[in-house]
Amino acid sequence: MGEFKLMRGFWETVLENFERDAVWAKGRVVFGENPDVLRKDVYGSIMLLGKHGDCSSKFGWDSDHITSLALGGSDTLENKQPLQWENNRRKGDGIPRLIPLFARGVSFYFPSLHFAQRAF
Numbered sequence: 001m002g003e004f005k006l007m008r009g010f011w012e013t014v015l016e017n018f019e020r021d022a023v024w025a026k027g028r029v030v031f032g033e034n035p036d037v038l039r040k041d042v043y044g045s046i047m048l049l050g051k052h053g054d055c056s057s058k059f060g061w062d063s064d065h066i067t068s069l070a071l072g073g074s075d076t077l078e079n080k081q082p083l084q085w086e087n088n089r090r091k092g093d094g095i096p097r098l099i100p101l102f103a104r105g106v107s108f109y110f111p112s113l114h115f116a117q118r119a120f
Contacts, residue, residue: 019077020052023063027082045084060085068093 027039027047039047047061054060064083067073070093083091 019080020063022077023080023082024049024052026080027061039082041083041087042081043084043087045087047082047084055085058084062088064088064091 024039027035027041029035030038030040030046033039037049039049041047041061046059048057048059051057051060053062061082062085063080065073065075066079066081069075073079
């Protein structure tokens with residue numbers, strides 16, 4: 001019986017890490033940085049892979065539902081994205097809107113449409 005619990009725990013961890021890594025791969029790669037360590041979310045915030053679920057770090061991040069479950073979104077990988085934890089809290093169950101990526105508002109991202117547009 002103890003062996004079964006040990007194996008179940010092992011496979012649960014493997015599946016959790018697989019999903020975490022698949023969501024992480026959706027983050028924006030930062031030129032000159034190792035994408036296995038550092039990426040940006042759709043809001044332009046820096047995230048570190050090792051800080052997944054760490055709300056005490058400025059670089060912590062969560063797996064976010066793009067369209068929340070409360071609004072009819074699915075719990076599938078296609079509906080998930082990595083978000084720096086503070087951005088995830090701000091977004092809550094809201095619908096993604098036009099979000100400026102940079103402080104000067106030069107570039108915008110449409111998370112709900114997965115379409116980037118350059119504004120001048």
